[in-house]
Amino acid sequence: MTTATSAGAPRTESKSQQAYRFVRERIEDGRYVPGYRLVLAQIAGELGVSVVPVREAIRRLEAEGLVTYERNVGAQVALIQETEYQHTMETLALVEGFATSLSAPLLTADRLDAARAVNARMRRCLEDFDPHRFTELNLEFHSVLFEPCPNPHVLDLVHRGWHRMRVLRDSSFGFVPGRAHESVAEHDQLLDLIGDLQAGRIPALDLELAARRHRTATLDAVLAYQADHRPHAHER
Numbered sequence: 410m411t412t413a414t415s416a417g418a419p420r421t422e423s424k425s426q427q428a429y430r431f432v433r434e435r436i437e438d439g440r441y442v443p444g445y446r447l448v449l450a451q452i453a454g455e456l457g458v459s460v461v462p463v464r465e466a467i468r469r470l471e472a473e474g475l476v477t478y479e480r481n482v483g484a485q486v487a488l489i490q491e492t493e494y495q496h497t498m499e500t501l502a503l504v505e506g507f508a509t510s511l512s513a514p515l516l517t518a519d520r521l522d523a524a525r526a527v528n529a530r531m532r533r534c535l536e537d538f539d540p541h542r543f544t545e546l547n548l549e550f551h552s553v554l555f556e557p558c559p560n561p562h563v564l565d566l567v568h569r570g571w572h573r574m575r576v577l578r579d580s581s582f583g584f585v586p587g588r589a590h591e592s593v594a595e596h597d598q599l600l601d602l603i604g605d606l607q608a609g610r611i612p613a614l615d616l617e618l619a620a621r622r623h624r625t626a627t628l629d630a631v632l633a634y635q636a637d638h639r640p641h642a643h644e645r
Contacts, residue, residue, distance in 0.1 A: 423462070424456075424458045424459075424462035425462040425465040425466050425469075426466075427456065427458070427462070428452065428453075428456055428458065428462045428463045428465070428466035429465075429466035429469055429470065431452070431455075431456055431466075432447065432452065432463075432466055432467070432470060432476075433470060433475065436470075436475055436476075436486055437540070437541060437583060441486045442486065443486050443487065443488045443635065444485055444486060444488055445485060445486045446482075446483060446484070446485050447467060447476065447483070447484040447485060447486065448483070449463045449464055449467065449484070467484050471484070474487060475487055488635065491632060491635060494628075494631070494632075495628060495632065497570060497573045497574055498574070498624060498625065498627070498628040499625070499628065500566075500570055501567070501570035501571070501574065501624055502620075502621045502624035502625050502628070503621065504563055504566040504567050504570060505551065505555055505567050505570065505620060505621075505624060506617045506618065506619075506620035506621035506624065507563055507617055508555040508558040508560070508563050508564055508567050509551075509554050509555050509558075509599075509616060509617065509620045510606075510613040510614070510616045510617035510620070511558045511559060511560055511563065511613075512554055512555050512556070512557040512558045512559075513554075513603045513606045513607065513613065513616055514606070514607060515557040515559065516553075516554065516557060516603060516607075520553055520557070521600060521603065521604075523553050524550055524553040524554060524596075524600060525600060527546055527549050527550040527553065528550055528593060528596045528597065528600075530546055531543060531546045531547065531550065531589075531592075531593050531596070532593050534546060535589060535590060535593065538582075538586055538589065540582040540583035540586065540589070541583075543582050543589055544581075544582060547582075547592065548571060550596055554599070554603070555567055581627055581630075581631045585627070585630040585631055585634050587630075588626070588627055588630040588631075591626065592623070592626075592627065595623045595626070596623075598619065599616070599619060599620060599623065602615060602616045602619055603616060
């Protein structure tokens with residue numbers, strides 16, 4: 410049978426695994442948005458299987474926190490935990506902004522060139538947008554800037570924040586792809602500010618605040634999207 414699984418997926422997968430991949434990929438790439446009703450019979454029809462393996466896949470996704478199930482409502486894509494997401498992003502904005510400002514004087518020309526190269530790859534990624542690849546590159550870009558942070562306690566908090574973000578949602582950009590374009594442009598601005606700081610034209614606080622705004626802009630975009638896509642009782 411033919412399925413819409415990812416390229417390279419083993420052909421010996423069970424029907425349940427195929428259904429799992431089918432649904433998970435659509436959650437991750439934004440086709441199934443938070444609150445989207447998962448109609449088992451419809452998914453089974455698309456895959457050409459019975460409802461049983463689809464139900465097994467949904468249970469697995471529920472265990473992973475990607476799907477929720479309510480009586481008289483059914484299965485739906487889990488909403489981002491707004492409060493937890495907001496607190497994590499706000500904290501990350503503070504500690505990563507500070508870490509970036511502490512790292513800036515230590516960033517070599519080679520390291521800045523590496524950051525520019527990553528951002529160029531992010532810009533190319535926008536042409537055929539893959540939110541998960543973009544998120545990986547985004548972390549790579551910011552890691553170049555914050556890893557030289559001389560304060561190990563601050564750096565540990567940054568690492569914890571990024572890890573927590575991945576637990577909450579693998580990629581925010583799947584829901585707000587327009588934010589990805591803005592993010593790449595802001596990366597260029599951050600690199601310019603680092604150059605200004607190293608040349609003594611601006612204080613470290615200017616860079617720290619810009620890095621904070623860069624992070625909270627993504628938070629604002631995701632929360633706005635979340636508010637606009639809450640499920641309604643009439644949705645099927």
